[in-house]
Amino acid sequence: MIDIEVGHTFDRRSALFLTTGAVLTSVLVLRMLQMQVFNYRDYRKKSENNSFRIQINMPERGKILSSEGIPISRDTPIYRIYVVPEETQDIDGLLKILTDDLNLKQKTLKRIYAQMRKQQRFQPVLISEHTNWGNLARIQAKNLPGVHITSGYTRIYEMGESGAHIFGYVGAPKTPVPNAPFFTTGILGLEKKYNDDMAGEPGQTVMISNAVGRITGEDEEQFIKPKPGHDIKTTVRYDAQKVMYDTLIKQKAGCGVALDIETGEILAITSAPGFDPNKFTSDDAEDYMESLRNDYTKPFVNKTVEGLFPPGSTFKIVVALAALESGAITPNEKVYCPGHWDYGDRRYHCWEAKGHGHVDLAGALAHSCDIYFYRLALKIGIDAIRKMAFRLGLGERYLTDIFPKEMAGVIPDRFWKEKHIGSNWVPGDTVISGIGQGFILTNCLQLAIMLARVTSNKVVRPKLIYDDNKAEFDDLGLEQKNIRYVLNGLEKVTQKGGTAAASAIDVNGAKMGGKTGTSQVRNISKKERATGVLTASQLEWNKRNHGLFVGYAPTDNPRYAVCIITEHSGGSGPAARTTAAVMKTLLKG
């Protein structure tokens, strides 16, 4: 028997154990309730995230088409080759075979080995991202264990360097999209602007994975098929774009725009040198980018809208029209040009030192007589010139939705000068404005629009995306006869004795008119003028003048307007020749 006293102690003290046990058991039950009943949703969500691995499947991106329907940028299937180390006996041997077949670089191999060390043996290692059909077939034929192949798309830029600024390219987004290592988005130009239209809708494959990431199956219910994106049709003519770039790049650097005068469609638009987005996905992408960044010809700048140039003598079209509209001159009035003109305390020089003699409006345009326009500008004043410049489309931005860096340029007046230069407008400023120098800055697109407006007498606006409804532009409201007077002069530019006579064309009777321009990069000192101006070849490249040419054709019924700027080409000859080449293509097409 148990001692009575001892038995009492047991009974008394066991109460503490029962109470403690009850409290502790209640704690467990409450904790279970809290986790499984009250916070159930949170845990459930976490558990779902845990066990599913979502893989985003990229759709085929829409194409960018030329106006003829030729693909400019398109997706093409590629094959990504992976190796799962645990599935092969001899990983080094396998990599050796793949290195030979795929021509892998030492750098790539280094990355592969580094990645293998970092991850589990069952996780795939990307060997080659852009595998073409030929290599793929060779590898498939060998039936190597441990090699896995998935398909995807890569972007092909048919225009290469000639279209990069305009059509843009795709790349990885700034903030990576989870589960989608190959997600791309438009980075520049049309690829960026119309990304939503072209991107399509990504699909997903939901893989069931375990804790360490090994895929154990696929949840077919959650599979979503990717939806391909829509194509975008541009107004650009494939042939004209190619010719424009190929001709321009021979001049080292420059830019050009070709417009359809009636519709405002941009038929060609290019900036040289460009860059080739196809190379951005290659193994040497970094070196390539570095070389582009260091290039003094600035391949990344879209000079057609971002590059500002003094319009030079092409601006004489604006001055001539302003004068005619204001009634300050008649086209037959002649001005004597001895090669220079003294006004105030300065002497203003004509580019032709020996002078042009007596010139009327058409002659002044054809020979680009500076004296004529110095005096004309002074006669009508900067405000009239400025008003006409705006009316003809200068000083304005047109495609900022596609090219956010588009520049408006400068069409100055007294207020502008006070604000930006901080000094008063003097008559000399007006004089040099007459030949498109001084403060005036324009871009290539604006000059093409200017000519399109002059030749059509319509408020032409450019467009880059093709649509069927023909744009109805408002009337510009210039006197038709004044336009005629100016065009008479422009036609003579490419005729014998004109400043661009060498660039005359004749495509089945269709001829080109236009206007040359040279924009000065630096001032010519008195000493130089005394000893004779240096020729272009004697100067460093970046000190030479820019050459400009605005042209239109056919002269009897203008349809195309083109502006070409050749950077630091010395004179306007190369620009005129390029314009002629582009115009020939346009007229033949």
Add this chain to the structure above:
Amino acid sequence: MIHQTRVSNANMMTISEKLSRFLWGLFLPMCVVLAISVMVLFSAGGGKWQPYAAPQLLKILLGFVVFFVVAFSNIKTWLKSAYSIYAIAFILIVLVTFVGDVGMGAQRWLNLGFINIQPSEFIKIALVLALARYFAWMNSVELTLSKNYIAPVCMTLVPFGLIVAQPDLGTALSLMMIMLGMFYIVGAQKKWFIIIAILGCMAAPVVWFGGMHDYQRDRIITFINPEHDAKGTGYQINQAKIAFGSGGVFGKGYMQGTQSQQSFLPEKQTDFIFTMLGEEFGFIGAFILLAIYTWIILVLFWCAKTCRNRFGQLVCFGFMLNFFIYYFINISMVLGLLPTVGVPLPLMSFGGSSLLSLMFGFGLCQNAHINKDQQLSAKGS
């Protein structure tokens, strides 16, 4: 009294007498838990008998042999051999300390060639047995004398020290709690418990900075702030909580636990088996198991209370303490209420040592209940 006298005079009961006293209320819930264990282990094996369910079933069968042999044997055998059993368990602890296999930075396994055993599981039952024997004939005066506690403190502290050194903090603290619980119930003076509590608080910083492995410190930091290292130390407990919580009221269904089935849940077959149960059977499943455990505790307490010999009473009470500490620590740990210490869930977790020692313990309690009216003299005759 008459009944009791008859038995004590006869000194031996027939098998049928023993069977009539067999406590089904303790045996059946034990069987139910074992059945649940096999079921969950089947699921843990991905719906296959291997690698968990079938081997565990074999161990359970072996466990039943142990259980029945112990339950129907003469209680005096266990009274007499209590210290020997303690000695054997202690020697095994010493052995594992010096030649044991290392797992998770701890020496816990003794490789006997054909089987790996975990002596720290056996020592818990052996300690209960030895303490019960020690206090069996002490009267209330002797029980208040502090000198009478020196020997049992040594019996606890020496294996405690060895197990801490393994290091297996969970088992070591369980031993300590069993000892304190036994001391309290037999009637030790209350002042000692206050003194021990104060000493414990003072020792804590010394243990923290001097006596702990980095992984143990990590576990405690992680326990206090589970986001501390969500991919490392915190991973296990975070995943366990997600698994358990996502089970909801009704669970994801048998063999449908996304966490457990896809091995997000580490140790799902051993220490974290309760999590798997909670994920697949929800609050209802987890609650039912807890209810059965509570039932077992209450039955063991009732056994202790109604036992008319001191040895049987203390064995039942000690085993009850042991059983409660076992599952309370385990469940608290997997629910994130306590730091992760390696303590299995009794009768549920995969593994033989814990199962066999528990079934041995259940056998002892059955035996004590069957022989609850028997007088046991100090001479052991």
